[in-house]
Amino acid sequence: MKLAKVDAAQLAAQTEPLAEEILAGLRAEPKHIAPKYFYDRKGAALFDAITGLDEYYVTRLEAAIFRRYRSEICAAIGAGVHLVEPGAGSCEKIRWLLPDLQPQLYTPMDISAEHLYASVTRLRKDFPSLNVAAQVCDHTAGLRLRDDLPDVPRVFFYPGSSIGNFESEAAVDFMRTMRSAISGRGGLLIGVDTKKDKSVLHAAYNDRAGITAQFNLNVLDHLNNLLGGDLDPANFIHVARYNETLGRIEMYLQSTRQHCAVLAGERLEFAAGECIHTENSYKYYPQEFIALAQRAGFVPQELWQDEQAWFSVMYFSAY
Numbered sequence: 001m002k003l004a005k006v007d008a009a010q011l012a013a014q015t016e017p018l019a020e021e022i023l024a025g026l027r028a029e030p031k032h033i034a035p036k037y038f039y040d041r042k043g044a045a046l047f048d049a050i051t052g053l054d055e056y057y058v059t060r061l062e063a064a065i066f067r068r069y070r071s072e073i074c075a076a077i078g079a080g081v082h083l084v085e086p087g088a089g090s091c092e093k094i095r096w097l098l099p100d101l102q103p104q105l106y107t108p109m110d111i112s113a114e115h116l117y118a119s120v121t122r123l124r125k126d127f128p129s130l131n132v133a134a135q136v137c138d139h140t141a142g143l144r145l146r147d148d149l150p151d152v153p154r155v156f157f158y159p160g161s162s163i164g165n166f167e168s169e170a171a172v173d174f175m176r177t178m179r180s181a182i183s184g185r186g187g188l189l190i191g192v193d194t195k196k197d198k199s200v201l202h203a204a205y206n207d208r209a210g211i212t213a214q215f216n217l218n219v220l221d222h223l224n225n226l227l228g229g230d231l232d233p234a235n236f237i238h239v240a241r242y243n244e245t246l247g248r249i250e251m252y253l254q255s256t257r258q259h260c261a262v263l264a265g266e267r268l269e270f271a272a273g274e275c276i277h278t279e280n281s282y283k284y285y286p287q288e289f290i291a292l293a294q295r296a297g298f299v300p301q302e303l304w305q306d307e308q309a310w311f312s313v314m315y316f317s318a319y
């Protein structure tokens with residue numbers, strides 16, 4: 001009986017701040033949900049499926065850039081570094097650099113403990129000599145790295161254009177956080193999606209198989225499971241459009257009819273046609289992005305692109 005009380009208290013302590021953050025977004029005008037809530041087990045699997053879609057050029061081109069320029073990229077980073085990857089997810093992209101790059105330590109970080117540990121287990125099996133110190137954290141709440149890590153150059157690895165999910169000012173702040181976690185030599189290897197024809201962008205986020213739609217809608221099930229609720233994905237449709245003025249893809253869940261739902265005991269009302277904003281994905285010309293990274297204290301060193309200049313991989317040093 002006593003144990004059950006303790007468990008209940010612990011559970012409440014974990015879910016209350018989450019509930020507050022999520023409900024604040026759903027009470028706001030317009031309603032919004034942070035993209036970090038996409039990633040329960042199903043969301044992570046759907047994201048991995050997206051990366052294999054024909055229309056989703058992002059991963060395909062980023063992989064091609066790494067294949068073509070791997071030795072230059074590894075030379076820019078240097079050997080023996082501490083490689084830190086926020087939002088590492090499946091830890092697939094570090095494989096593009098191994099075994100050529102021989103980091104002294106690899107720290108993948110992710111908000112989803114289950115997904116991270118499963119990925120690290122697979123990685124350790126394939127690269128038994130790689131030292132891995134994984135860390136579960138919400139990197140939007142700060143990058144608190146363990147203080148018992150080796151004092152070697154620290155290089156952040158942030159592929160997939162995940163930086164595009166931040167508002168531009170928040171992207172500068174996040175890069176500043178990475179920059180201040182580097183005390184001596186080190187840098188940032190980052191993948192950035194570039195501005196391009198609207199039709200290409202539209203197709204990438206509105207794939208014919210409907211996987212991106214499933215990914216977007218799945219956030220509702222994730223919230224129901226996290227907080228207790230009856231948000232019904234059948235009452236919403238996936239909307240993704242390119243906002244040319246702001247240079248970003250905007251993703252929404254649009255309510256198809258007027259209805260109410262309950263989440264964490266709170267009643268939420270949705271008008272017909274009302275949208276929940278679930279994600280932005282900013283696109284940058286290289287010069288635009290370089291200016292943001294410089295404001296965060298990084299020094300541009302290298303830029304690698306595919307032939308059409310649809311995707312950029314950049315290396316910045318800390319000095």
Ligand SMILES: C[S@@+](CC[C@H](N)C(=O)[O-])C[C@H]1O[C@@H](n2cnc3c(N)ncnc32)[C@H](O)[C@@H]1O
Pocket residue numbers: 035036039044047086087088089090093109110111112115137138139140141159160161162
């Ligand atoms: C779009 S996936 C990218 C995975 C991988 N880096 C790639 O480029 O393919 C985003 C990953 O970041 C994690 N993530 C999202 N927001 C996060 C946050 N605020 N803190 C930590 N991890 C986060 C998710 O759980 C997911 O595994």
